[in-house]
Amino acid sequence: MSRTIIAGLATALCMAASAQAQSILTAETAAPNTTPGISIIALSEAAAKEGVADIQVTSGQTLTNSVQNVAEGKTDIAAAPFILPFFLSRGVGPYASVGAEKGAELAGNLAVLYTYRISVQGLYAYDSSNIAGWSGVEGKTIYNGPPRGAALSNARLLIKTSTGLEEGSGYTGIQVNWGQAVKTIQDGSADAFVLPMSFPDPRVSAALASGNMTIFSMAKDVFEGDAFQKVAGIPGTVRFSMPVADMGYGDGVTIASEDGTFRGPGTVGADIVNASMDFDTAKALTAAFIANIEGIYHAKAPFMSVSWHGETDIAVTDMCGPNPLKYHPGAVAAWEEAGYALPDCAK
Structure with a gap:
């Protein structure tokens, strides 16, 4: 076999390996015609467009379960009304069976990529x-x-x-x-x-x-x-x-x-990930979101342009205070590189 053919095969194999190396992530969200449903679906499109990840989305889920699944590492990404991590952190409401100690541990596993009004x-x-x-x-x-x-x-x-x-x-x-x-x-x-x-x-x-x-x-x-x-x-x-x-x-x-x-x-919430998600993936997902707010997110439905995607003011994001969640460090890097200021209490 000639060196030219061998070199060509090696290049093809490297390209195939690179394509396969793109992350495959899982996500859960609400019905596909709702703000959280559209938000996660838009993230999957933005991530694919930017070459970040292939996100396999399961819609029509009860977000109470989805939040716990992310906290337990069963799902990579989920839409989350902020009241749910708050309940989880105390082991109350829909998480009463989890208990306060375990609930606090699980809530500590959650981190925010970006927020919006659900x-x-x-x-x-x-x-x-x-x-x-x-x-x-x-x-x-x-x-x-x-x-x-x-x-x-x-x-x-x-x-x-x-x-x-x-x-x-x-x-x-x-x-x-x-x-x-x-x-x-x-x-x-x-x-x-x-x-x-x-x-x-x-x-x-x-x-x-x-x-x-x-x-x-x-x-x-x-x-x-x-x-x-x-x-x-x-x-x-x-x-x-x-x-x-x-x-x-x-x-x-x-x-x-x-x-x-x-x-x-x-009702305000976020698209969340497990805090153990690696820095580069969380950063790339958030950067893909920021780059496509207008082109993908706002184009998905008439109400998406007024759903506060891209906002960082705590008056509308409801970060800090009794909200137990903070931005993932990778998300912080993406926001700040894009020229946004995040409050220190949310980092």
């Missing part, structure tokens, strides 16, 4: 239900999320803050997995819905086939009151307001607000 929790109902707002929740059946997870916890808390009512005594709650959400909204199982929303929200838009809807803002006095101030102090919850005119809805949806502004609790 949703805004709100109340909506078909106009035919004759529910006039938060005062109409009492005694009704409310679809408030999947059987287990941050959305359910947030919905119960929002209803209590807005009305003083507890599930079971003040209203009946029903829980259905996200894959059945639109069907459940449409089939009359519930009188109203307290669910995470984007603007415009795909679940609301899909359910309009069964009738017109009204989305109800939190009352301004409740939003500015002491009780909601305490809610906004919970990790992963921030105050959110937006002009009704900017919410992106067309015919079939009415926004009920006393002054033309929609108000509610914003």
